[in-house]
Amino acid sequence: MLTSHETFVGQFMKNSERRSVYKQIKDLVKKAQAVARKELEQRRQRLQAKLVLENKLYQEEFAENVKSRIDEDIRKRKDNLIEIKSERDRRDKEFLQEMNIKRELEDCYEIREALTRRDMLQVKEAQLEQITENQRVLIRQRQTDEYWRKVCDTRARHYEKQLENEQRLLEIYKPTRAEVWMSKSHCTSTSVARAAEDAIYRKELLDMIAEKKAKREGEECDRIEEHRKLMREIASEQQDHSAALVRRKRAVYKATMEYIDYARRLHKLEEDAQAARYARIDDLRHVDICTKSNLALEVKRKAKLAKLYYAELRRQMCDEYERRLREVHERPRTKIIENRFVHPEKSKAELLAEQRKGREELDHQLAENARLQAEEEEKVAEQYIADQKDHLPTHPNWLIYQCPNKNFAVQRVSSEVQRLSKSEVKLERENACIEPCGCFARLPNDCVNHSYLSPLKRGPNADQKLRNTTLCLPREACEHTIWWYAYGGSLYCIAKSEMSMSLLPSDLQSSMKNEQNRFNNRQNGYGHQPLIGDGQ
Known part of the structure; x- marks a missing residue:
């Protein structure tokens, strides 16, 4: 049989061993938790570093893409402007070449005189040809008129000769009045018929002569009128030629002034296009600078935030380290299991009072150390000054x-x-x-x-x-x-x-x-x- 004391001692040893095991398990759990927290903190730091690196790479890639896009846009616009300018320069060069040729032709005195002389010769040749043709027509008309006049004169002379012969015959064979009366009475019918025929023929001949004369006079009037018309046409052509020359000079002057205005407008358009191009380039440069500035500001802001986060993290780590040091300092140093029968367990208020007292003593010690340090520094300073x-x-x-x-x-x-x-x-x-x-x-x-x-x-x-x-x-x-x-x-x-x-x-x-x-x-x-x- 075990006595009560032995039972108490056995129970005490059993409880002590159990408490020791519990304490060891608790320490192992705390150590495992500390290791897990440390690994978690390391993993968090690695993830944070990886996130910062990815963010930096993303910012750099974004800035590079923005820059390349802006450069590509500027390059395309420059190429388009260069193509437009080259096409416009080509058209202007062709037009300028044509205008220069025309101006050279108009400004050269020899060429202008040669062209004027050629035009005058052509006009004179045409006029001479017209005059020659008119003269030929007049000659042919005169020949025709002369021929018909000769025909009419021949017929008239023949008719007059016939009348004279008849009159001579009548005078030769003039009978007496009786015979005449007899002959008249006998030849009344015949003479009447012949006289009527002669009168008709004479009348027709006179009519034909009058018609020929009227026709000739009309043709003469027509020829005169045609000559006057030709002279008027020649004068009109000369006037038209002089007016055309004046108009041509005015047209040349107008074309020259228009070309000068066109050159001025073209130069102004080119200057405006160049100014617009420079303005666009300035705008793109401003956008590029703003983008880079914004990216730089964003990077600085994130760096500042990261710095603040890092400072806060280090501060927290320092605070945690100081807290742990204080806990280690305030924790009982002995690891021996206290006998609660000899030394009763202290309450929380008593522990807090002891901690407060130790902290006050520690602060007093720090203040005393600071005072002694200041005195020692003064002494050392005086010694080194001396x-x-x-x-x-x-x-x-x-x-x-x-x-x-x-x-x-x-x-x-x-x-x-x-x-x-x-x-x-x-x-x-x-x-x-x-x-x-x-x-x-x-x-x-x-x-x-x-x-x-x-x-x-x-x-x-x-x-x-x-x-x-x-x-x-x-x-x-x-x-x-x-x-x-x-x-x-x-x-x-x-x-x-x-x-x-x-x-x-x-x-x-x-x-x-x-x-x-x-x-x-x-x-x-x-x-x-x-x-x-x-x-x-």
């Missing part, structure tokens, strides 16, 4: 703050850099901080003066520290030697003084001594492990 020194030999755990080169002396080079060659110093400076602060930090975020992760920007009295570091002090007092250490969720600014070291917690003093020993070992060739206070 010794007329303006620099200190560097130490890996020390940070040297100095004013910008443009206002004060040239930055001092550390003893480690002084022992290097020129090429090694150049390489060291190329790998150093990009800002002229003289810290020789390997990365921009490691720079104390210009990095967002600088301890001056967080921790107790950060504003006062930042204000102290940004003051433009004299040249002899612008450099101070300070140690920065993270302990218990807080950052300690410690001057090189045994008095300030004595005010630190014992754990911090021991950790600082261990770090100093590790640094000495590293200087002796034992390798280097990253420290909390290195470069911070």
Whole structure:
């Protein structure tokens, strides 16, 4: 049989083992959760970097497409304008060549005189031909008239001769009156018939003569009228020729003026087209500049947002890191299971009170450290002013703050850099901080003066520290030697003084001594492990 004490001890051991197992499981779960969170954070960062890269590539591709499209549009418009201009120049050249030929023909005195002489000769030849033809017609008409006149004269002479013969015969054979009466009475019928025939013939002959004469006079009048008409036509043709010459000169003058106006309008149209083309090119250039400017502004805006996001992320990471340090500092350091029978479990209010008390003590310690640091800095400054020194030999755990080169002396080079060659110093400076602060930090975020992760920007009295570091002090007092250490969720600014070291917690003093020993070992060739206070 087990006693009650043994039963209690067995139960206690069983409960202790169960609690230990639960604690180990809880720690493993927390560790797994931390690993999962870390992997998730890494995956999120990779996805964010991939998204930023894709966005950048998209912006570049979009800008390239816009630029190529604008260039293609400009090229097509230029080609069309060049084709239109070449076609117009060709037509203008042909027209100008024709007008030049015409102007040369009209302006050349010899050609103009030759053309005028040719026209005059042609007119004269036509007139001479007309005159010759008219003369031939007149000659033929005169010959015809002369022929008919001769015919009429011959007939008239024949008729008169016949009358004379008859009259002579009558006088020769004149009978007596009785015989005449007898003959008359006897030949009354015959003479009456002959006299009637003679009268009719005579009348016809007179009519024919009168008709011929009237016809000849009419033809003479017609010929005269035709000659007058020909003279009038010649005068009219001469007048028309002179009028045509005047009209031709006026037409040439008008064509010349029209060509001059056309050339002016053509030149004006060309200038307007060129001005429109230049305006279009200016508009396209303005659109291109605006597009590029908008793209640049968009890229800058996204870069600024990304920078803000990154700064916020780093701030959150720093806050999370400080919170974890504080939690680690405020968490009980011992991992031994406390006996709640001897030490009863503390309530939440008591734990909060202890945390508050520890925080107040820590703030008091920080304020005291700041005061001692200021006194130590004043003493060191007075000492260096008295010794007329303006620099200190560097130490890996020390940070040297100095004013910008443009206002004060040239930055001092550390003893480690002084022992290097020129090429090694150049390489060291190329790998150093990009800002002229003289810290020789390997990365921009490691720079104390210009990095967002600088301890001056967080921790107790950060504003006062930042204000102290940004003051433009004299040249002899612008450099101070300070140690920065993270302990218990807080950052300690410690001057090189045994008095300030004595005010630190014992754990911090021991950790600082261990770090100093590790640094000495590293200087002796034992390798280097990253420290909390290195470069911070």
